[in-house]
Amino acid sequence: MRALTYHGTHDVRVDTVPDPQIVNPRDAVIEVTATAICGSDLHLYDGVIPGVMRGDILGHEFMGRVVETGRESTLKKGQRVVVPFTISCGKCFHCMKQQYSACDNSNPAEKQDLTEPLYGEALSGLFGYSQLTGGYPGGQAEYVRVPFSDVGPIVIPDGPSDEEVLFLSDILPTGWMAAENCDIEEGDTVAVWGCGPVGLFAVQSALLMGAHQVIAIDHYPNRLDLARKLGAKVIDYRRTHVLEAVREMTGGIGPDAVIDAVGMESHGFQPDNAMDTVKQKIGIGADRGHVLREAIMAVRKGGRVSMPGVYGGFLDKFPTGAFMEKGLQWRTGQTHVQKYTHDLLRRIQEGEIDTTFLISHRLPLEEAPRGYRNFHSNQDEWTKVVLTPGS
Amino acid sequence: MNKHETGRHRGLGGRDLALILGTGLLAAGAVTFWHHSRQPRPPVPPDSAPGRTSRQGRYGDYAVSGRSVTINRPRGEVYAFWRDFSNLSRFMSNVAAVKTEGDLTTWTIAAPAGRTVTVRTRIVSERENEEIVWRSVEGSDIDTEGKVSFRDAPGGRGTEVEAVIAYVPPVGRLGQMIAKLFGREPRIQGRHELKRLKMLMETGEVATSRNRVTD
Numbered sequence: 001m002r003a004l005t006y007h008g009t010h011d012v013r014v015d016t017v018p019d020p021q022i023v024n025p026r027d028a029v030i031e032v033t034a035t036a037i038c039g040s041d042l043h044l045y046d047g048v049i050p051g052v053m054r055g056d057i058l059g060h061e062f063m064g065r066v067v068e069t070g071r072e073s074t075l076k077k078g079q080r081v082v083v084p085f086t087i088s089c090g091k092c093f094h095c096m097k098q099q100y101s102a103c104d105n106s107n108p109a110e111k112q113d114l115t116e117p118l119y120g121e122a123l124s125g126l127f128g129y130s131q132l133t134g135g136y137p138g139g140q141a142e143y144v145r146v147p148f149s150d151v152g153p154i155v156i157p158d159g160p161s162d163e164e165v166l167f168l169s170d171i172l173p174t175g176w177m178a179a180e181n182c183d184i185e186e187g188d189t190v191a192v193w194g195c196g197p198v199g200l201f202a203v204q205s206a207l208l209m210g211a212h213q214v215i216a217i218d219h220y221p222n223r224l225d226l227a228r229k230l231g232a233k234v235i236d237y238r239r240t241h242v243l244e245a246v247r248e249m250t251g252g253i254g255p256d257a258v259i260d261a262v263g264m265e266s267h268g269f270q271p272d273n274a275m276d277t278v279k280q281k282i283g284i285g286a287d288r289g290h291v292l293r294e295a296i297m298a299v300r301k302g303g304r305v306s307m308p309g310v311y312g313g314f315l316d317k318f319p320t321g322a323f324m325e326k327g328l329q330w331r332t333g334q335t336h337v338q339k340y341t342h343d344l345l346r347r348i349q350e351g352e353i354d355t356t357f358l359i360s361h362r363l364p365l366e367e368a369p370r371g372y373r374n375f376h377s378n379q380d381e382w383t384k385v386v387l388t389p390g391s
Numbered sequence: 392m393n394k395h396e397t398g399r400h401r402g403l404g405g406r407d408l409a410l411i412l413g414t415g416l417l418a419a420g421a422v423t424f425w426h427h428s429r430q431p432r433p434p435v436p437p438d439s440a441p442g443r444t445s446r447q448g449r450y451g452d453y454a455v456s457g458r459s460v461t462i463n464r465p466r467g468e469v470y471a472f473w474r475d476f477s478n479l480s481r482f483m484s485n486v487a488a489v490k491t492e493g494d495l496t497t498w499t500i501a502a503p504a505g506r507t508v509t510v511r512t513r514i515v516s517e518r519e520n521e522e523i524v525w526r527s528v529e530g531s532d533i534d535t536e537g538k539v540s541f542r543d544a545p546g547g548r549g550t551e552v553e554a555v556i557a558y559v560p561p562v563g564r565l566g567q568m569i570a571k572l573f574g575r576e577p578r579i580q581g582r583h584e585l586k587r588l589k590m591l592m593e594t595g596e597v598a599t600s601r602n603r604v605t606d
Contacts, residue, residue: 021603024596072595089594093463093548108598109586113579125598135600145602148594 002389003057003141004368009047010376012058012369020137020145025072028149030083034162035062035139037368037385038170039196040263040310042376044130049312051114051131060085060127061169062139063162066153074150081153083146084337085170087125087136090151100124101334106148107134118313123334139169140368142389154341163386164348167201167355173340174308175201175261181306181331182257184209191215191246191255191298192232193291195223197358197384198308199261203232204353206259215246215255220380226357246298254300262291263309289315296322307332358384365389443555457555460585464592466550470520470541472592473552482587482597485580495528508532534559554585 005015020029038061043049063082066075075081088095089105103124107115111134112122125147128138137145146153156165175198182190190206192199195218206214207230216227217235224234235245247254292307296319299305305328323330347353360383363371371385443457462469472478476496480486487507488499498510511531515524526536535558542551590597 018603023599023601023604026594026596089590089598091463091593092589093461096463104586105590105594106598108600109583109590111600112582112586116582125600134598137600137602147598 001142002365003137004059004365004387005054006044006052006056006058007054010045010373012045012372014366014368015055017055017057017141020143022068022070023145024147025070026148026150027070028066028073028075028146028153029068030062030064030081030144030146030153031067032062032064032139032142032144032389033080034064034166035059035141035365035387035389036166036169037061037140037371037375037387039198040129041372043310045372045376049130049132051135053131053135056128056130056135057137057141058128059138059140060129061166061171062127062144063156063166063169064144066149067143069149072150075153075155080156082156082165082168082341083127083139083144084152084154084168084173084341085127085129086152086334086337087127087134087147088151088338089148090338095151098336098339099333100336100338102336111135126334140365140387142365152338154345156345160348163356163359164354165345166386167197167358168337168341168344168348170335170337171197172201172344172353172355173337174198174335175203176205176340176344177333177335178202178259178261178306178308179205179209179211181308182206182209182211182259182304184211184257186210187212188256189213189215189246189250190257190259191217191295192227192259192261193217193295194261194263194309195220195227195234196261196379199259200226200230200358201355202259202261202308203227203230206257207231208347208352213249215249217242222380223383226383229357242294243298250300254298255303256300257304257306258295258299260292260295260305260307260309263307263311289317293317293319296326296328299326299328301326303328305330308335310334359386361385363387441553441555452559453557454559455555455557456581457553458581458585459551459553460589461544461548461551462589462592463549466541466543467520469550469552469592473539473541473588474517474523482591483584484587496525510535512537552585552588554581556581 001017001019002014003017004012005017007013022029041058044052044058066077066079066081069075069077086101087106088100088103092104094102094104101124106125107122111131114132115122123133125134125136127136128140154168178198179202184190184206188211190211192202192214195216199216203214203216214232215235216224216232217237218224219236219238224236228234233249235242292315296305307330344353360381361371363385365387368387371387375382375385441457443455476489476491479489485500486498487501490497494514496512498512500508500510502508510533511528512525513528515526517523520541522538522540524538527534535556537554537556539552539554544551587597
């Protein structure tokens with residue numbers, strides 16, 4: 001089959017690789033009909049996440065048709081499914097509590113050696129996102145082996161197009177969970193740092209959950225425009241002093257909840273060099289750590305901090321004092337995708353949520369490297385790339 | 392005072408001052424330490440932690456290693472699975488074969504360069520659904536003993552499985568090979584095995600990112 005593979009920093013190629021097979025009883029094999037490049041794929045592209053091997057197949061947002069099923073799979077050949085990027089067994093303590101991204105059983109035991117010293121415990125396996133999250137081949141390919149196919153994939157009935165439901169795989173539930181973690185009450189203001197796909201879906205979700213106003217912060221004109229069209233007030237941080245502005249836009253109180261949809265994933269996974277990496281990069285990377293610090297300074301006393309943005313290592317100059325003295329709550333985590341897919345599919349079917357506004361470019365899988373290049377270097381215009389295999 | 396310094400006839404510099412202060416602090420520290428070490432220490436009661444998590448790594452000749460895992464399955468089921476020793480090679484990656492004759496068990500363990508190590512053990516004691524204790528017998532390549540215990544986890548979380556292995560780190564060429572097998576990362580190995588056991592019991596399969604059966 002054809003698949004987008006990693007060859008080094010800023011070097012991804014579409015190669016011919018062996019087709020996947022059923023390996024475990026609960027597996028299914030999916031023929032991919034649509035897949036997307038995620039903002040977090042750019043960190044792999046930048047070569048800042050260790051544990052990505054030459055030849056690894058990338059991609060964790062994908063959907064397609066079931067072509068093969070293991071004997072314990074509940075899927076049927078021919079069904080159209082969207083596959084969550086989190087691989088979850090559905091049987092362990094965490095899955096039973098719907099903490100799917102904390103699944104105990106999907107990250108292969110021998111792949112957990114790096115994550116345990118770094119985080120204390122390994123998290124669930126993820127598709128196409130380095131050996132640290134299990135080394136599972138990803139979805140920017142013609143076919144994907146999907147483990148625990150009786151738990152993850154959601155069957156899509158006839159009706160909605162692929163583009164309308166594809167983002168159930170990651171960014172739509174991620175934006176939704178970010179807003180849910182804000183515990184929005186009547187009259188609340190939610191401020192969102194970062195108008196990438198997750199930030200924009202968080203804006204949309206927070207408004208749906210009844211926020212009085214949502215303030216979106218970025219500097220790309222096109223992305224701010226998308227936020228404005230969703231109903232947000234916007235701040236261009238290159239033009240405006242953000243801390244002063246959000247205070248003045250909330251009657252001097254500050255936002256009730258803040259969302260860091262930027263993250264700082266690039267700052268190292270290895271325990272021994274993570275601290276150093278942060279220190280080395282402080283001149284370049286300070287803006288990114290800056291978002292979380294600024295959000296904590298901006299939020300009102302007793303407010304909520306929601307952090308869907310991905311972090312991998314350590315952060316220095318964390319405003320512990322402001323956090324404690326203001327009595328804040330902090331909620332974060334990789335998205336528990338399976339918890340949200342059914343409810344969000346219903347909202348898409350009922351016309352409550354549209355996700356297609358985000359898609360700026362559609363390319364055949366063969367042109368995926370061009371998609372990476374432009375999504376990386378022209379973020380204002382390239383807001384989301386959808387790839388179609390076999391075209 | 393040495394010759395070099397007497398020849399220089401100068402006042403006390405900042406470096407000298409720091410040196411004197413430093414030496415003074417060191418001396419004060421040493422005196423305090425000496426004083427403390429002569430005080431009879433009040434006996435410290437043992438803490439609640441399992442012995443294998445102690446900072447002391449050895450117990451006599453034995454190296455001890457162990458790990459706990461909670462498995463979301465009933466205790467009787469987990470015990471029965473373990474007690475059928477032929478199941479163990481399904482989650483213990485180094486165990487090539489297990490043969491049981493009466494109360495004697497022979498473990499064939501894959502070693503580097505295609506060689507094998509043979510461990511012979513006898514069950515010393517067992518309590519159904521609670522505990523299995525084994526010890527190596529004459530003719531075993533490794534002097535080892537171990538225990539696995541099964542307890543109900545709180546709040547309906549299933550079964551806590553605790554496996555502890557003690558072994559005498561062997562010497563000689565064979566010993567080096569065995570040390571490679573067991574001594575290098577016994578904790579990591581134990582963790583892998585218990586996690587695979589948990590996967591097998593909870594999900595019916597052992598997670599792998601292999602894309603093909605033959606990979």
